Amino acid sequence: MTRFAFHIHATDGKARTGLIRMQRGDIRTPAFMPVGTAATVKAMKMDDVRSTGADIILGNTYHLMLRPGAERMARLGGLHRFSGWDRPILTDSGGYQVMSLASLRTISEDGVVFASHLDGSRHLLSPERSMEIQRLLGSDIVMAFDECPKIDQPRDVIARSMDMSMRWARRSRAAFDAGHDHAAGAALFGIQQGGLDERLRAESAGALQAIGFDGYAIGGLAVGEGQAAMFATLDFATGQLPAQAPRYLMGVGKPDDLVGAVERGVDMFDCVLPTRSGRNGQAFTWAGPVNMRNARHAEDSGPLDPRCPCPVCTRYSRAYLHHLHRTGEMLGAMLLTEHNLWFYQQVMAAMRAAISEARFAAFAADFRRDYGVKPSTSPTGGGGSPLG
Numbered sequence: 001m002t003r004f005a006f007h008i009h010a011t012d013g014k015a016r017t018g019l020i021r022m023q024r025g026d027i028r029t030p031a032f033m034p035v036g037t038a039a040t041v042k043a044m045k046m047d048d049v050r051s052t053g054a055d056i057i058l059g060n061t062y063h064l065m066l067r068p069g070a071e072r073m074a075r076l077g078g079l080h081r082f083s084g085w086d087r088p089i090l091t092d093s094g095g096y097q098v099m100s101l102a103s104l105r106t107i108s109e110d111g112v113v114f115a116s117h118l119d120g121s122r123h124l125l126s127p128e129r130s131m132e133i134q135r136l137l138g139s140d141i142v143m144a145f146d147e148c149p150k151i152d153q154p155r156d157v158i159a160r161s162m163d164m165s166m167r168w169a170r171r172s173r174a175a176f177d178a179g180h181d182h183a184a185g186a187a188l189f190g191i192q193q194g195g196l197d198e199r200l201r202a203e204s205a206g207a208l209q210a211i212g213f214d215g216y217a218i219g220g221l222a223v224g225e226g227q228a229a230m231f232a233t234l235d236f237a238t239g240q241l242p243a244q245a246p247r248y249l250m251g252v253g254k255p256d257d258l259v260g261a262v263e264r265g266v267d268m269f270d271c272v273l274p275t276r277s278g279r280n281g282q283a284f285t286w287a288g289p290v291n292m293r294n295a296r297h298a299e300d301s302g303p304l305d306p307r308c309p310c311p312v313c314t315r316y317s318r319a320y321l322h323h324l325h326r327t328g329e330m331l332g333a334m335l336l337t338e339h340n341l342w343f344y345q346q347v348m349a350a351m352r353a354a355i356s357e358a359r360f361a362a363f364a365a366d367f368r369r370d371y372g373v374k375p376s377t378s379p380t381g382g383g384g385s386p387l388g
Contacts, residue, residue, distance in 0.1 A: 004187040012360040014265040033270040043337040053345030062094040070136040078138030090141035127171035144172035158195040166207040187214035205240035216241040217248040238265035278337030281325040288372040297322035310342035
C-alpha cells in the first residue's frame with residue numbers, strides 16, 4: 001500500500017477534486033476533517049462520525065500531550081486504538097496554541113514553553129518534541145511545528161515569525177524523518193505563514209518547497225481577519241504552493257467559507273464549528289444557519305432540513321429539537337452535532353460532484369443564493385495583498 005499519494009481527478013477553474021491514498025484508507029478531496037481535540041469528536045461515537053461520510057479526523061497535539069499524555073497514549077496502542085477510529089488521523093502541531101494561549105507561554109528559537117491551562121505545569125513544545133508526540137500518537141498526517149502570529153501584528157513582526165516558522169519547518173522535517181518506522185507509513189505537511197502579505201507568503205512557500213513536504217497547509221488565517229481578507233489572501237496563496245500536492249486551509253470554517261476556499265484551490269479543511277454550534281443550538285442547513293432555541297420552532301412539525309437525508313432530519317421534528325435545547329437535554333447537542341457533521345460532508349460531496357461534472361461555478365452560485373450569502377464573496381481572480 002502506498003504511504004501517501006495524491007491524485008487529482010478533475011479540475012474546474014481553480015477548484016479540484018481528487019484522492020489522497022494512505023495505508024489506513026483513502027481521503028476524498030475536497031475533504032472536511034471533523035475535529036477530535038481530546039481523542040473524541042464531541043457528542044459523537046466514531047462509527048457515527050464515519051457514517052456522516054468523513055474519511056479522516058483531526059487530533060490536537062497540545063491537548064493530548066497534557067491529557068492523557070503522549071507516552072501513555074503510545075502504551076495504550078496509539079490514538080487510533082484509543083479512540084476507536086481506524087481510518088487516517090491528522091494531528092496539528094500545537095502551533096495554534098502558541099497564539100491562542102499567548103498569556104501562558106514564552107517563545108524562543110528552541111520552541112515554546114507552556115504553562116498548562118489545567119494545572120500550571122510547564123512543558124516545552126519544540127519542533128522535535130512536536131514530532132515525537134505526533135509519532136507517539138501514531139498520526140497519519142503530521143503537521144510541522146510553527147508559530148501562528150496574530151493577524152494584526154506589524155509586518156516586521158509577522159516576517160520574523162514566518163522566518164522562525166521556516167527554520168522550525170526544517171527541524172520538523174529532520175525530526176520526522178528520524179522516526180523511521182513511523183515516517184515510513186505517515187506523511188508530513190508544511191505550513192505556509194506570512195499573514196495577509198503576498199510577498200511574505202511567497203517567501204514562506206518557497207522555503208517550504210525547498211525543504212520538501214507531502215502536503216502544504218495555509219496557516220495564519222481564520223484568526224479574525226474576516227472572510228473578505230481571507231479570500232483575498234487565498235486568491236494568491238494557493239497558487240504559490242505546488243499544484244501536485246494537497247493544500248490544507250487550517251481552522252476553516254463556515255459552509256460558505258468552504259465553498260469560497262475550494263473555488264480558490266483548497267483541498268482540505270478542519271473546523272470545530274459544526275460540533276461547537278451543534279452543542280449551542282445552531283444547525284447548518286441548505287437554506288442557511290438556524291437557531292433551534294428560537295421560539296418560532298416550538299410547534300414546527302417539519303424536519304430540520306427537508307433536503308438533508310441524515311438520521312436527524314429523517315426522524316425528528318424541529319419542535320422536538322427545539323424542546324431538547326430549551327430544556328438543556330444532552331440529546332439536543334448530540335442530534336444537532338450529528339446533523340451538522342452530515343451537512344458539512346454533504347457540502348463536500350456536492351462540491352466534488354460539481355467539479356467532476358464541470359459545473360462548479362453554477363453550484364457555488366446556487367449555494368450562495370440558497371444559503372443567503374452576499375454575491376461579493378465570489379473570487380476576485382487576481383493576486384495582490386490586501387495590505388497593499
